[in-house]
Amino acid sequence: MRGNRVLRSLAFISALEGIFFVAYGVLIGIGVLTFGLTGPEAVSNPGGVTLEVLIFLVFGAGLLLTAAGWWKVRRWARSPFVLAQMLALVVSIPLATALGSVEKLTGLVVTGMAGIGLVLALLPATTARLYRAATPPESG
Numbered sequence: 001m002r003g004n005r006v007l008r009s010l011a012f013i014s015a016l017e018g019i020f021f022v023a024y025g026v027l028i029g030i031g032v033l034t035f036g037l038t039g040p041e042a043v044s045n046p047g048g049v050t051l052e053v054l055i056f057l058v059f060g061a062g063l064l065l066t067a068a069g070w071w072k073v074r075r076w077a078r079s080p081f082v083l084a085q086m087l088a089l090v091v092s093i094p095l096a097t098a099l100g101s102v103e104k105l106t107g108l109v110v111t112g113m114a115g116i117g118l119v120l121a122l123l124p125a126t127t128a129r130l131y132r133a134a135t136p137p138e139s140g
Contacts, residue, residue: 003129006120007070013117014067014081017088021060025053059084073133078121085121088114 028049037044063084069077088110095107120126 003125003132006123006126007073007129010077010081010117010120010126011067011070013113013120014063014070014077014084017084017113018060018063018065018067021056021063023060025056025060028056029053073130075130075133078126078130082118082121085114085117089118 032049032053037046037049062080066077066081066084070081092107092110092114095103096111098104098107
């Protein structure tokens with residue numbers, strides 16, 4: 001039963017991250033529609049902002065799909081999840097050292113979630129549960 005709790009926790013982490021990325025992409029789109037493009041031309045052009053929104057939406061949708069994979073005990077869910085956590089750490093660790101309190105708190109929370117997610121995804125109990133689900137029962 002421990003393996004099932006771990007997989008449910010991984011599904012929760014993945015879903016939470018996926019919802020965040022989809023919501024963030026939508027908020028960027030709403031901000032552009034409401035306030036227009038702001039900032040330097042190099043990063044605030046229609047093509048760049050469209051690509052940014054699409055990247056966040058696709059990344060979020062991928063994490064939501066990964067959450068469904070964890071929930072349904074699918075082995076394939078581990079690889080994209082581990083990759084997403086590693087990417088999250090690349091962004092969140094420098095963010096955790098930022099001077100602003102909101103940035104620092106966000107970085108610490110994301111770093112913590114990514115670290116916990118990586119540990120849970122690579123636990124022997126997780127591997128055992130994933131492979132037990134993929135192995136057909138023996139007929140005897």
